[in-house]
Amino acid sequence: MRAKNKNIRLVLGSLLIFGIVGFQLADGQFQMLQSPGASVPNYQESDYGLGSGYVDSLKTYPDLKDGERQPFNIWEYAGRGKSSFGSPELPMKFDEWLTFHKKQKPELMKDVRKYMDSRYDFNGKTIPGKFMSGERKPIMAGPIAKLPKKAGSFEELAVLTPEEIKEKNLFPYKPLAHPLQSVAHMVFPGNWNKAHPEHLRIDVDHDFPDTYLPEFPPAMFLTTHKELGDITKGREVTLSNYYEIFNGLITPEQMEGLKELLKPTPTTWFNHTPHRVTKEPSAGVSCFSCHVNGHTNGAFELAPDSRPNLARLRVETPTMRGNYNLMQLASKRSVRSMDHFAEIEEYFDGDPGMQQAIGPRSQKREVTNRMGDFNALLDYPPAPKLNPLGKLIASKANEQELLGEKIFYGKGKCSQCHYGPAFVDDYMHDLQVERFYTGRPEGPIKTFPLRGIKDSPPYLHDGRLPTLADTIEFFNLILETKMNKEEKEALGAYLLCL
Numbered sequence: 413m414r415a416k417n418k419n420i421r422l423v424l425g426s427l428l429i430f431g432i433v434g435f436q437l438a439d440g441q442f443q444m445l446q447s448p449g450a451s452v453p454n455y456q457e458s459d460y461g462l463g464s465g466y467v468d469s470l471k472t473y474p475d476l477k478d479g480e481r482q483p484f485n486i487w488e489y490a491g492r493g494k495s496s497f498g499s500p501e502l503p504m505k506f507d508e509w510l511t512f513h514k515k516q517k518p519e520l521m522k523d524v525r526k527y528m529d530s531r532y533d534f535n536g537k538t539i540p541g542k543f544m545s546g547e548r549k550p551i552m553a554g555p556i557a558k559l560p561k562k563a564g565s566f567e568e569l570a571v572l573t574p575e576e577i578k579e580k581n582l583f584p585y586k587p588l589a590h591p592l593q594s595v596a597h598m599v600f601p602g603n604w605n606k607a608h609p610e611h612l613r614i615d616v617d618h619d620f621p622d623t624y625l626p627e628f629p630p631a632m633f634l635t636t637h638k639e640l641g642d643i644t645k646g647r648e649v650t651l652s653n654y655y656e657i658f659n660g661l662i663t664p665e666q667m668e669g670l671k672e673l674l675k676p677t678p679t680t681w682f683n684h685t686p687h688r689v690t691k692e693p694s695a696g697v698s699c700f701s702c703h704v705n706g707h708t709n710g711a712f713e714l715a716p717d718s719r720p721n722l723a724r725l726r727v728e729t730p731t732m733r734g735n736y737n738l739m740q741l742a743s744k745r746s747v748r749s750m751d752h753f754a755e756i757e758e759y760f761d762g763d764p765g766m767q768q769a770i771g772p773r774s775q776k777r778e779v780t781n782r783m784g785d786f787n788a789l790l791d792y793p794p795a796p797k798l799n800p801l802g803k804l805i806a807s808k809a810n811e812q813e814l815l816g817e818k819i820f821y822g823k824g825k826c827s828q829c830h831y832g833p834a835f836v837d838d839y840m841h842d843l844q845v846e847r848f849y850t851g852r853p854e855g856p857i858k859t860f861p862l863r864g865i866k867d868s869p870p871y872l873h874d875g876r877l878p879t880l881a882d883t884i885e886f887f888n889l890i891l892e893t894k895m896n897k898e899e900k901e902a903l904g905a906y907l908l909c910l
């Protein structure tokens with residue numbers, strides 16, 4: 413009897429607090445019902461401006477188990493998955509998982525290389541005399557995206573309208589998928605794995621040659637010690653040398669933040685459970701496993717912010733340099749501060765359930781604040797040709813660079829979204845790239861800063877643009893600016909000055 417009274421009180425309480433309807437069934441059991449909510453009578457589907465039949469032109473996602481390969485052109489697919497929720501159980505025993513990938517990986521990687529070679533001409537050509545900020549790694553020449561034969565040249569392609577390019581299937585800059593989207597997660601480049609074999613995956617490798625990725629290890633510049641140049645003197649900062657490198661230069665609080673950025677923690681697939689993609693159990697990864705020396709090594713992953721997994725966008729690791737100037741962090745999540753980013757970055761693919769099952773990582777506020785505070789010290793590389801207003805100093809720049817600057821602020825329209833000290837507007841924009849190919853729209857993406865841009869290829873959120881010359885061809889099409897060859901080359905020379 414007493415228990416029943418309690419139930420009645422509970423229902424009354426819910427009624428008051430949540431407005432939930434509760435009633436007693438004939439057998440004395442209670443059931444909660446949520447009100448169904450309003451709906452539009454005779455609801456009609458709309459294409460919301462995408463064009464009639466747009467969604468029907470996309471394919472339905474294939475039904476894949478963890479580990480199975482997907483089509484590389486995953487942008488042609490759309491729709492809903494079976495569930496938003498993942499499971500920490502592997503689809504098979506770890507031994508079988510290993511054997512499965514031992515067989516699949518060589519075949520997959522052969523096809524990945526073939527696919528990448530069909531999209532890009534990785535010819536190894538460099539821009540003579542131009543190096544990244546550590547002054548060791550040459551900057552690669554481009555554009556290297558392969559054009560379909562019937563497109564002719566980039567200049568001929570740029571004469572066509574977006575509709576014509578789409579109809580004839582001529583667009584060279586379609587999205588780039590993660591090569592193994594059903595497992596997804598972080599993929600480290602070859603040079604990183606050579607130094608850190610514990611991050612070599614059993615199932616998939618990076619698909620770019622190291623020559624087209626950032627220098628490794630990259631230089632590190634501090635806002636507080638401009639006079640010291642590259643603070644690391646060509647070394648990778650690790651848990652074993654950070655104290656020696658930074659003692660006497662930063663505060664104890666910043667030192668703690670740096671240590672946290674270097675400390676490995678478990679992730680969905682790098683951990684000590686059998687739900688992993690390394691042969692041996694793993695301690696996990698640290699922030700600097702991807703953002704090495706506060707910059708980037710070109711590791712990629714899938715953005716955690718959508719479902720099904722096959723709809724998630726591939727994202728390249730952005731630099732942490734100059735984050736002190738940004739109000740928008742992450743390509744789609746619009747995270748508003750560095751310490752908040754450190755707090756929520758959990759490497760669990762947006763799945764708190766998986767995190768609890770595999771390796772909870774619950775940093776306290778003061779710890780993530782310290783991580784953010786160290787991040788705030790990471791400066792852009794030097795740009796000796798820019799004056800305090802971010803304009804070229806005429807006596808230091810050559811004619812081509814000066815012409816490039818004129819294009820940037822004029823015909824190229826770049827400065828409409830890339831301006832200020834970091835050459836970024838801190839907004840998200842929908843570039844409507846789907847105007848040029850049949851595929852699922854990617855929606856608004858944040859503008860990335862261009863300060864120090866020569867150091868962080870490949871470009872765009874998914875790295876589909878291997879060189880700066882490719883980004884210029886890309887924007888020339890997207891913005892329909894119709895720049896000529898000379899203007900595009902000048903713009904390229906200018907971007908190297910930033």
Ligand code: HEC
Binds near residue numbers: 711713745753754783
């Ligand atoms: C896969 C390797 C990887 C690791 C490990 C990693 N990141 Fe990142 N980081 C990325 C990628 C990829 C993005 C872009 C994410 C997006 O666009 O949604 C990113 C974005 C960021 C950004 C936003 C930068 C910008 O320009 O928008 C910050 C800040 C950041 N990471 C900090 C951290 C911190 C702090 C950690 C450790 C807790 C960490 N990252 C660990 C790859 C990594």
Ligand code: HEC
Binds near residue numbers: 860861862
């Ligand atoms: C309408 C706003 C807009 C204009 C105009 C614009 N951009 Fe961008 N830019 C963006 C956005 C948004 C991104 C990120 C898009 C993405 O990742 O999908 C971006 C990315 C880039 C990147 C890649 C950055 C990185 O870290 O990967 C480069 C390089 C770039 N823009 C150069 C240019 C140049 C050169 C011009 C002029 C020819 C230009 N942009 C004009 C908005 C703009």
